[in-house]
Amino acid sequence: MFIIKKADVLVIGLGAHGSSTVYNLAKNGMSVIGFDMYNPPHTMGSSHGKARIIRKSYSEGSHFVPLLNRSYELFFELQNQTNLEIIQIIGGLMIAKKGANSLEGIKHSSEVHNCEIEILTSNDIKSRWEIFNPEEEMEGVLDLMGGAVFPENVINTNLNFSKEYGAELHFNTKISKWISDDNYVTLKTETGDTYYGDKLIICSGAWLPNLLKDINLPLFIERQILFWFDPINNAEKFLPQNSPNHSWEYEDGKMIYIQPNFGDGIKAAIHHDGYEVDPDKLDRNKINLNEEKKLRTIMKSYIPDLDVDSVRSAVCMYTNTPDREFIIDFHPEYKNVLILSPCSGHGFKFSPVIGEIAFNLINNGKSKFSINSFTIERLL
Numbered sequence: 066m067f068i069i070k071k072a073d074v075l076v077i078g079l080g081a082h083g084s085s086t087v088y089n090l091a092k093n094g095m096s097v098i099g100f101d102m103y104n105p106p107h108t109m110g111s112s113h114g115k116a117r118i119i120r121k122s123y124s125e126g127s128h129f130v131p132l133l134n135r136s137y138e139l140f141f142e143l144q145n146q147t148n149l150e151i152i153q154i155i156g157g158l159m160i161a162k163k164g165a166n167s168l169e170g171i172k173h174s175s176e177v178h179n180c181e182i183e184i185l186t187s188n189d190i191k192s193r194w195e196i197f198n199p200e201e202e203m204e205g206v207l208d209l210m211g212g213a214v215f216p217e218n219v220i221n222t223n224l225n226f227s228k229e230y231g232a233e234l235h236f237n238t239k240i241s242k243w244i245s246d247d248n249y250v251t252l253k254t255e256t257g258d259t260y261y262g263d264k265l266i267i268c269s270g271a272w273l274p275n276l277l278k279d280i281n282l283p284l285f286i287e288r289q290i291l292f293w294f295d296p297i298n299n300a301e302k303f304l305p306q307n308s309p310n311h312s313w314e315y316e317d318g319k320m321i322y323i324q325p326n327f328g329d330g331i332k333a334a335i336h337h338d339g340y341e342v343d344p345d346k347l348d349r350n351k352i353n354l355n356e357e358k359k360l361r362t363i364m365k366s367y368i369p370d371l372d373v374d375s376v377r378s379a380v381c382m383y384t385n386t387p388d389r390e391f392i393i394d395f396h397p398e399y400k401n402v403l404i405l406s407p408c409s410g411h412g413f414k415f416s417p418v419i420g421e422i423a424f425n426l427i428n429n430g431k432s433k434f435s436i437n438s439f440t441i442e443r444l445l
């Protein structure tokens with residue numbers, strides 16, 4: 066049977082941003098139908114691995130901080146409405162050579178937006194957390210609002226609440242084609258069903274290029290590997306009550322990040338060290354031994370207790386723009402098609418505010434947040 070249905074808004078992709086988007090649309094009374102080709106939260110895209118870093122004093126640019134302020138509010142609001150853990154504040158420590166752009170960026174955001182930070186010498190760091198061993202010429206900046214958000218819990222909660230507000234969600238349903246004529250949008254599923262909507266929101270993560278062949282965005286889909294470790298010693302010092310998230314700039318502009326043990330080991334990764342992949346062909350089980358070796362070689366002088374074989378790994382994907390900003394904009398040709406790609410390896414923490422922005426853009430074409438850095442035009 067070929068189903069034909071109609072809604073105010075159709076949403077493709079129900080991961081971090083799609084689930085937040087359907088939640089915001091449904092909560093605000095819109096009729097919404099959402100589609101995901103897998104069963105979210107799943108491990109095929111960009112939103113798995115139990116914990117994501119959230120931080121406020123943002124090294125990537127102070128323009129992100131107002132968005133983050135709202136995201137924090139919304140994460141806590143969500144946490145108050147569910148039994149699942151959504152957010153935990155534990156602090157976030159960036160360690161780099163004194164004067165590094167990463168440290169100066171955090172200090173700048175803190176100054177502009179009055180975020181609470183502490184500046185620490187190498188010795189301060191060693192005496193506060195004896196598991197860390199920074200070089201003498203390194204400095205640390207501790208973001209007191211740093212913490213973790215829990216992606217699978219967030220996505221599950223968004224999707225459950227969306228359904229309670231009346232959203233219709235279709236899992237294991239791949240959208241193979243969309244057509245817009247400016248008045249309405251038609252979606253075709255892989256199995257031949259047709260859906261109509263007044264508007265369409267595309268948040269298909271690493272698969273965005275497949276659905277936007279007409280505008281040929283310069284996106285780089287990067288394979289990103291995560292490893293989990295059990296420390297040789299001092300296991301209790303790696304628990305979230307004793308350790309912040311910590312990122313180490315080991316070479317100019319190159320970073321590793323580590324999260325404490327939230328119950329499944331200590332998660333560590335090299336940020337932006339992957340090669341370009343096709344998400345439909347990516348082997349998510351294949352990890353080269355040298356990849357773990359490289360991470361361990363960097364980690365062992367800074368965190369000697371983690372110089373041990375990993376207990377687990379996972380493959381994920383970053384959807385990068387050339388300037389590492391996001392995409393939040395209408396399709397250049399179709400003003401009833403909104404495109405959301407807040408990733409570039411740092412987008413999860415924004416997902417609650419992205420859903421809110423999506424609702425406002427789709428409802429009245431405006432957002433109270435400055436989203437000028439996220440246009441499609443800058444990429445064309």
Ligand SMILES: Cc1cc2nc3c(=O)[nH]c(=O)nc-3n(C[C@H](O)[C@H](O)[C@H](O)COP(=O)(O)OP(=O)(O)OC[C@H]3O[C@@H](n4cnc5c(N)ncnc54)[C@H](O)[C@@H]3O)c2cc1C
Binds near residue numbers: 114
């Ligand atoms: C390893 C790793 C670590 C990260 N760490 C952090 C961090 O610490 N802090 C942080 O803020 N951010 C982090 N990020 C970035 C963040 O996780 C991403 O920005 C965010 O998850 C992207 O969400 P998304 O909704 O765009 O993509 P996804 O969550 O992958 O959702 C896209 C969805 O679209 C669906 N889809 C695609 N095509 C179709 C189609 N044709 N039909 C139907 N459905 C379709 C997919 O099945 C998928 O569910 C990290 C990312 C990775 C990979």
